[in-house]
Amino acid sequence: MGDDEEVKVFGMWASPYSRRVELALKLKGIPYEYIEEDLSNKSALLIKHNPVHQKIPVLVHNGKSIPESLVILEYIDETWRNNPILLSQDPYDRAMARFWAKFIDEKILSTTRKVSFTTGKEQEHAIEEVTEQLKLLENEVKGKAYFGGEGIGYVDIVANFLVFWFGNLQEALGINIFSQHKFPFIFEWIQKQLKIDMVDESRIPKDKHLTYIRTRLAAFKSASK
Amino acid sequence: MGDEDVVLLDFWPSPFGMRVRIALAEKEIKYEYKEEDLRNKSDLLLKMNPVHKKIPVLIYNGKPVCESLIQVQYIDEILPHKSPLLPTDPYQRAIARFWGDFVDNKIYDLGRKLWTTKGEEQEAAKKEFIECLKLLEGELGNKAYFGGENLGYVDVVLVPFYSWFYAYEKCGNFSIETECPKLIAWAKRCMEKDTVSKSLPDQDKIYDFVLHLKKVFGIE
Numbered sequence: 001m002g003d004d005e006e007v008k009v010f011g012m013w014a015s016p017y018s019r020r021v022e023l024a025l026k027l028k029g030i031p032y033e034y035i036e037e038d039l040s041n042k043s044a045l046l047i048k049h050n051p052v053h054q055k056i057p058v059l060v061h062n063g064k065s066i067p068e069s070l071v072i073l074e075y076i077d078e079t080w081r082n083n084p085i086l087l088s089q090d091p092y093d094r095a096m097a098r099f100w101a102k103f104i105d106e107k108i109l110s111t112t113r114k115v116s117f118t119t120g121k122e123q124e125h126a127i128e129e130v131t132e133q134l135k136l137l138e139n140e141v142k143g144k145a146y147f148g149g150e151g152i153g154y155v156d157i158v159a160n161f162l163v164f165w166f167g168n169l170q171e172a173l174g175i176n177i178f179s180q181h182k183f184p185f186i187f188e189w190i191q192k193q194l195k196i197d198m199v200d201e202s203r204i205p206k207d208k209h210l211t212y213i214r215t216r217l218a219a220f221k222s223a224s225k
Numbered sequence: 226m227g228d229e230d231v232v233l234l235d236f237w238p239s240p241f242g243m244r245v246r247i248a249l250a251e252k253e254i255k256y257e258y259k260e261e262d263l264r265n266k267s268d269l270l271l272k273m274n275p276v277h278k279k280i281p282v283l284i285y286n287g288k289p290v291c292e293s294l295i296q297v298q299y300i301d302e303i304l305p306h307k308s309p310l311l312p313t314d315p316y317q318r319a320i321a322r323f324w325g326d327f328v329d330n331k332i333y334d335l336g337r338k339l340w341t342t343k344g345e346e347q348e349a350a351k352k353e354f355i356e357c358l359k360l361l362e363g364e365l366g367n368k369a370y371f372g373g374e375n376l377g378y379v380d381v382v383l384v385p386f387y388s389w390f391y392a393y394e395k396c397g398n399f400s401i402e403t404e405c406p407k408l409i410a411w412a413k414r415c416m417e418k419d420t421v422s423k424s425l426p427d428q429d430k431i432y433d434f435v436l437h438l439k440k441v442f443g444i445e
Binding site: 052061064066067068070071072074075078079091092094095098099102103136 | 276285288290291292295296298299302303315316318319322323326327360
């Protein structure tokens, strides 16, 4: 990569969507400038680079803005063709990878939000739902070292939230959905992920994360009273 | 391409199914169309899409591909040189995927609110629906199609909703053409192509279907 390549990431340290983009860049060895966004006071630059959704993460490569984490991951893989290659060249394998990434985002992470922000029966139902969804993911990684092929790939990066983020969230919520006993294959996959330097290095500072989640939940509860 | 066995499990009014029909037609892929009764899903559907149990399901030589955006990309990738739907440049591809996701996340749900709700909720949906269409008009710009001079990924993802526009207009009591003339001009341009017009049902049929659903669900 030349010296004239300029890569910026507008992100938020506690967002799994933001962290997955950073992980992909780190795995590929692509230097980038990280800009932390205060989501309660979004910068003019973020709004300029993502006028439609005004959300993080946004990747800006030589002035070109790419929002939406899954779109960004494919862009990274297609632009920087060094290892690790994140998506297979085979159309069917690519379709399967995209399917599971979409499942993670539209089902697991979406239901996880419900688990965080509801109480009582509604929360119980959301917990049941996300447990079923995690079981489907467990089945998908059963007997495999990685979700994709021979090494860390697209789905592993999208599923990275399970390595640190999800465990922190359930500790802050005081619930126990996700354990080695219930999900032995995902836990085995997590152990393998932790052996990858860049994954281990992208660990979220736990205490800071727990405090952040607890503060957010408290703010949400008092706002909904 | 040899004798491939291609089956599409679909439901005639589904805009998601229509996307796949258009993509298959653009690539001239022969396939068997199987109509599903969504109140009585076939064993084949449940076996091929156990996670979501939804149509459309594309079964290619016995292997299922689910989710319409994924199916359209798959079809594009198995025959990349024939009527390419996604561009080759990574940034152009990212833009196309972004707008494909935008359509998926916004248009169906807002459209649904147009015929299932009334009063303030419907007005709010109408407003947001038009705003989204205007954003899409902005993305289209002066191009003939979102894909440029030819039909592309975003065209395939969006145009099926055109078959639902008459139903949205009647239920929502507004004219989409008045608000978004460029988009309607684009849709009509797409409909001039057989691959699109033969993949979409008549707007009247969709409207009758919506009226039928309103009765079944007890929506006024």
